[in-house]
Amino acid sequence: MNERTTRQSFLGEKSDEIFSKSPIAILGLCGGGSHIAQQLAHIGFENLIIIDFDIVEEPNLNRMIGSCPQDAIDRSLKIDVIEKLIKSINPKAKVTKISGKWQEHSDVLRNCVGIMGCLDSFVARDELERFCRRFLIPYIDIGMDVHKSDTGFYISGQVITSLPESLCMRCLGYITEERLAKENEGYGNAGGNPQVIWPNGVLASIAVGQLIKLLTPWNSELTLSPMIDYDGNKQHSMDSPKALALEKHICTHYSNDDLGDPFFSPTTK
């Protein structure tokens, strides 16, 4: 245990080693992903894969940790800004940057012990969950939304922890064919959804907590809820009633008889 992490020593004698050796990927580096990257760097994760195809623009500055006005002027890549943030916290960290679609670099992700998804669309989440199930990788997804109501606005969000042989986003009703179809129809016209920094921070913190539970559970009575709902108006989070209702449900959307590469060959990449 090094001096830097003495205050988190309750996570176990080997926690430093576990964190430093566990490759974690963060997909999407703006409101949620930037918070997650910052926290993982502080905790001591030293093998981080960060993926985002986008550049920093003025509207990102209200919530993207590590970004500053000069990044928007320079149109800096988000991966460069987050790499700088991670390295400033933990210079020993090895950061693998991918500026592009994760699907074109999925071989890098197979090594991960966890994938943190901070993606904008249901289609992207669906694809990523399929990938994670195929390679038995725990997937933690966060999302927030702002809805208009009669009395003003309502902030909500959720953290979904999708583990092999456990409830998936389809079981939980988060991914539905209707949502996917609707998103596909409106593709390109979605516009910018409202996003603010504090719910992003809360959801990212819950997601990081889920990851640490996976790696170094600090209490034998911990449970790992598949879905945690966040009520941003009341400022509280709770196990999703959907997940509680489905406690004994067995996922029928994914099975373990189709793992790995469909057409494996020793000579192909």
Next chain:
Amino acid sequence: MKIEFRLTLNLLDRIHKQLSLPHSFAAERVGFISCGVSKFPDNGLLILGESYLPVADDDYIDSPHYGALMGSPAIRKALQYSYKNHKAMFHVHRHEHKGNPHFSSIDLRESEKFIPDFWKVQPNIPHGIIVLSHDSMSGLCWYPNNEKPKPIKKFSIIKPSKSNARWIA
């Protein structure tokens, strides 16, 4: 070459339960894990355990020299499964102790005889052997075109969300 074997706790539990069942004459039980396969970018190999195929009671041969001796039907069924489903096959048995298990000289000698047979039905897929203890495991993997097996360097056990123990071992 870095070789990782990844499987769920549920599958591992099922294997342990099957291996614990008594047999009328064999001193221990054996079986096969069917697996999907993938690669890491640095030319490493990822093997993903999918299901367990226990050797049927009638497919053991009564022998005073072996704890468990498979008859030819057992091997034939595993070969058929591999051929039909395009799967890597890993023979598995258990040593009755805790801690890191090691293959015996008999384990190695017999495996070297039958594991390469799987290349006759699936020539481009790695196959191998796993030995469990009550809390650990070791393994060897035969990669296509390599006669000598390579050790499996890492085992990852992925636990479901309902478990309250450590989720990733």
